[in-house]
Amino acid sequence: MTTTVTASEFQKNFGQYKELAQREPVSVTSNGRESVVLLSATEYKEYEAFKQSRYAYQGKVTDDFKDDVTDFMDNHGDVLDGLAQ
Structure with a gap:
């Protein structure tokens, strides 16, 4: 409230x-x-920590994640293409 x-x-x-x-x-x-x-100072610190953690990951994708997505698409792209039709 x-x-x-x-x-x-x-x-x-x-x-x-x-x-x-x-x-x-x-x-x-x-x-x-x-x-x-x-x-309160506690609530402000929690907000700042949340904001920093959100910015830390924004726009960053690891190479491992990119490789996983590429592998998935290579192996399952035909299924996804079928669903899109």
């Missing part, structure tokens, strides 16, 4: 929302639009 507050409310009660952010994200709006989200 996420709690949403206005920027002025957040500013007036920063301590309260800082504590709340330890349990759930706090979304801060400005002029009716979401501006920032306050997360």
Whole structure:
């Protein structure tokens, strides 16, 4: 669950929302639009770790994987061609 507050409310009660952010994200709006989200340090670190792991594998294909796909296509390409028709 996420709690949403206005920027002025957040500013007036920063301590309260800082504590709340330890349990759930706090979304801060400005002029009716979401501006920032306050997360606990633990949740932020988990997000950063997830993001890094995602980027680490993005666009990278090992030579072994390429060889496996090539072998599969060589051995089963006729079956796949039949399914495509």
